[in-house]
Amino acid sequence: MSEDTLFSEVLDRANRADPYPIYARLRENPVSPQRDGSVVVSTHAAIRSLIFDPRLSSEDLPPSHRPPTGNPLKDWLLNPIKDRIATAHRPLIFRDPPDHDTLRSVVMREFTVARVLALKQRVVRDVDALIDACRGRDEVCLVEDLFYPLPVAVICDMLGVPEVDEPQFQRWATQLATALEPDARHDEASRHKTVAAFDAISGYMRALIREKRRRPGPDMLSALANPITTKPGPGGKAAMGDFDLISTAILLLVAGHETTVNLITNGMLTLLRHPHELDRLRADPERAPRVIEELLRYEPPVHFRTRKALGTIEIAGHTIRKGAPVILLFAAANRDPARFADPDRFDPDREDVQHFGFGGGLHYCMGAPLARIEAEIALVALSRRLIAPRLLADPPPYRPGASLRGPERLGIGINGIAARST
Amino acid sequence: MSAAADAGIVVVGASLAGLRGAEALRRNGYAGRLTLIGNEPYRPYDRPPLSKHVLSGELAPDASELPQLVALDADWRLGHAAVGLDRVARTIRLADGAVLAYDRLLIATGAQARHWPAASGGALANIFTLRGRDDAARLRAALAQGPRRVLIVGAGLIGCEAASCCRDLGLPVTLLDPNPTPLARSLGTWIGGVIAECLKDSGVAFHPGARVLRFEGDASGRVVRADLADGRTIEADLVIVALGATRATDWLRDAGLMADAGGVTCDGACRVLAADGTTCPDIYAAGDVARWPNSLYGGRLVSVEHWGNAVAQGAHAARNMLAPAEDQHRYDHLPAFWSSQFGINIKAVGLSEGADSVAIVQGSRASRRFLAVYGRAGRSIAAVSFDQARWLPAYAEAIMAGSHHPPIRDASDQGRFATMEPGFPPPRAASHADEARHV
CATH class of the missing domain: 3.50.50.60 (FAD/NAD(P)-binding domain)
Known part of the structure; x- marks a missing residue:
């Protein structure tokens, strides 16, 4: 295995269960050029520096291009228009300033403490109900039985999507999440399905926004669709256009879905591998924030994100050439021994845990507070209510994604379900 | 022992x-x-x-x-x-x-805080400085009384923040400064001009180039007006003296x-x-x-x-x-400060003193959302961001590395570089108090 193909090893499904030895090799070269022209950045110092570097662009996607359908009207007229719109109104995770900043600030103003706290009550109820539903069983799958549906339900609630439509959202979210994986971008069949899901959800969102304008509710989509401009002037306070509103709503759904599932399932997997820590969490739920921050370092829900170099960047004795795809390997930086003592040890009592579990810089995860709350509630409830939990398979099977990495199934043997804690 | x-x-x-x-x-x-x-x-x-x-x-x-x-x-x-x-x-x-x-x-x-000398009216009631908790409590209580007009002397960081708060409270505000714009000493008049526009938009009466000679009070010893060096007078029943420290x-x-x-x-x-x-x-x-x-x-x-x-x-x-x-380890520190005023989050790194040029490197001055870098003799020495702080660490690194000015080309949201005269006022007449002042 040569140095300039290490990243293809990361993508290889055979290494999904334990990519960390490859990360260690990549870190030997903080900025590691790959044969395909991309550059992998894997140390904490180099990522911290690049994450604030304005020469790294998030607009690294090729222009939207719908596959041919054989229908000339579609292929020559409708789809090119749709492609142009899709390219111009990408979700803000794929946008640079100034557009990114405008869109992000509009969303962040609505991501209020009150909204997140209101969702907290719902998460508590849902988690208890999901666990209740497993009563009488001696085996449960943490993904399928418990946590796969939770984050989408929470986001639907936040956005104001009617509950009856949640199952449909689950399916769309699953397909659209693949768009965040680099290898899926080149897979024609997957792209086709993604485009179809995107068009379907866009149509749904258009209708929902119309509804929110007719009858605004307390939800976030109502707030975004009916903006109140309090401070006019040249401060860039322009409201979000409808195309951007749709792409933003879709982003919230997709970005908060499998990432949160991964945080919870990777978390429980890690705790089951460290039963002492599971016991301590059970005895003292106040430890949860420490446990979750360490999980975000140790087994982050998103392992890497890609960027594009707008200019030539000199860093750590290397030159990243203009135009090169740059892979920020957050999960490797989180295990960088130059930054963290004994980095491969899971230790919630660590004093210093400045991880990249939510990325960093301009695109730092908008949903971080919500993710933390969901993970805290889920892990505390699991620790207190699953009686004598044990892993049925270690390692568990993983979903294909190398970036949004998490178990596809997480079977746990139990001796029953304890009553809800008061 | x-x-x-x-x-x-x-x-x-x-x-x-x-x-x-x-x-x-x-x-x-x-x-x-x-x-x-x-x-x-x-x-x-x-x-x-x-x-x-x-x-x-x-x-x-x-x-x-x-x-x-x-x-x-x-x-x-x-x-x-x-x-x-x-x-x-x-x-x-x-x-x-x-x-x-x-x-x-x-x-x-x-x-x-520098106080106004008693000899020229500094002892009158309703003249405040703002440095400690007690100062803030007294000033807050006085503002809550609903003064007819607040006069703020000095358009540095404290003066501008106070002006912004007073306008948020709906109080009429007059702001005076001897320089042509607010924040002239810390950011120069070219960037300070952006805050001058904010003052105007928010309804603050800003008088550049103005110096107060003395405050005058009524029979009860409360301040009622300020006499300026140019002969004007400004009626105000609450004064905030924000002349630094x-x-x-x-x-x-x-x-x-x-x-x-x-x-x-x-x-x-x-x-x-x-x-x-x-x-x-x-x-x-x-x-x-x-x-x-x-x-x-x-x-x-x-x-x-x-x-x-x-x-x-x-x-x-x-x-x-x-x-x-x-x-003994040497203390190397890149100075930094932040301020929030008129809905803008301002962050700055480095010492802008002595800068001979300034360039907007991301965003635009017109949008009031930008990152500007100050240069001296071809090197980058300081940077300030208006609602654009996320990139500031990269510019801080460039400043510490002594990069040329302007640093970092090919950034996102970057127009064509034009370097401007930053417009710092001439140094004050040397007094001990001012010798090493940064702000």
Whole structure:
């Protein structure tokens, strides 16, 4: 295995269960050029520096291009228009300033403490109900039985999507999440399905926004669709256009879905591998924030994100050439021994845990507070209510994604379900 | 061990630098006696909110107490100002007559607001300065009375933040400054012009190039108007004097240290210098009060009145206090500050003093959302962001690396570079107080 193909090893499904030895090799070269022209950045110092570097662009996607359908009207007229719109109104995770900043600030103003706290009550109820539903069983799958549906339900609630439509959202979210994986971008069949899901959800969102304008509710989509401009002037306070509103709503759904599932399932997997820590969490739920921050370092829900170099960047004795795809390997930086003592040890009592579990810089995860709350509630409830939990398979099977990495199934043997804690 | 050694470490100044210094002493393993002396009767509190959330009424004046990050197990002498230092006897005299011995001393007395001289109306009622919690509480209470017009003298950071809060409260505001724009000394008039536009948009009557000669009061001794040097008068029933600060060094007058209203001079390791230029190995200084040769700026003596410096220098001085003479670390610090006013989050790094050019490197001045970098002799020396702070660390790195000006090409949201004259006012007539001022 040569140095300039290490990243293809990361993508290889055979290494999904334990990519960390490859990360260690990549870190030997903080900025590691790959044969395909991309550059992998894997140390904490180099990522911290690049994450604030304005020469790294998030607009690294090729222009939207719908596959041919054989229908000339579609292929020559409708789809090119749709492609142009899709390219111009990408979700803000794929946008640079100034557009990114405008869109992000509009969303962040609505991501209020009150909204997140209101969702907290719902998460508590849902988690208890999901666990209740497993009563009488001696085996449960943490993904399928418990946590796969939770984050989408929470986001639907936040956005104001009617509950009856949640199952449909689950399916769309699953397909659209693949768009965040680099290898899926080149897979024609997957792209086709993604485009179809995107068009379907866009149509749904258009209708929902119309509804929110007719009858605004307390939800976030109502707030975004009916903006109140309090401070006019040249401060860039322009409201979000409808195309951007749709792409933003879709982003919230997709970005908060499998990432949160991964945080919870990777978390429980890690705790089951460290039963002492599971016991301590059970005895003292106040430890949860420490446990979750360490999980975000140790087994982050998103392992890497890609960027594009707008200019030539000199860093750590290397030159990243203009135009090169740059892979920020957050999960490797989180295990960088130059930054963290004994980095491969899971230790919630660590004093210093400045991880990249939510990325960093301009695109730092908008949903971080919500993710933390969901993970805290889920892990505390699991620790207190699953009686004598044990892993049925270690390692568990993983979903294909190398970036949004998490178990596809997480079977746990139990001796029953304890009553809800008061 | 001598008697003095039993006296332990005394920290004079119980604000941010003193507290963070004391915490660092404990964190670095110091287990001996620790005494903190503060002239205010309060536990250490945070000052930045005083001119923002406290004035606007969102935060009670006593709600900004600083969290204590380490168990200090300290002897607190709060409400007792230090009034004298005898470094031969190694004692500190307090205002109540008490004498405290020290083994090692950390000076962190900070700065005090410049007051308006009583001879030209400074003693009238309803004239305020804003530095401490009590100042903020008094000013907040007076603003809540609904004055007919607030006059703010000085359009620096505090003056502009106060103006912004007063407008949010719906109060009529007049702001005066001798310079052509607000924030002229810290950001130059070209960038300061952006805040001038904000003042205009928010309805503040800003008078550039204006100097107050005296305040006049009514029969009850309340201020009613200001007479300006150009013959104009401005009616106002509440005045905020925001003319910066002088370093709190009065108590060191007879201590034989290199100290004046511009600060206490230290070496690069935060050790205080005696009047003859020799190092006092047992006396350190940190925070607003300290003036030290900053290697990032050619060894120029600077003092930095900002939050981040108090935190970093307090901890740094504490670390050196516990280390042997041959293991003193140099304090290298890139100054930084932030401000929020008129809905804009301003962040700045570096020392803009002496800049000969400035360029918008991302965003645009017209959108009031931008990052600008200051240059001097072809090198980047400082940067300021208006609602664009996320990229600031990259520019801070470029400044520390001594990059050319403007640095970082091919950034996102980057138009064509045009370097402008930053428009810094000429240095003030040299007085001790102003010599080393940064803001």
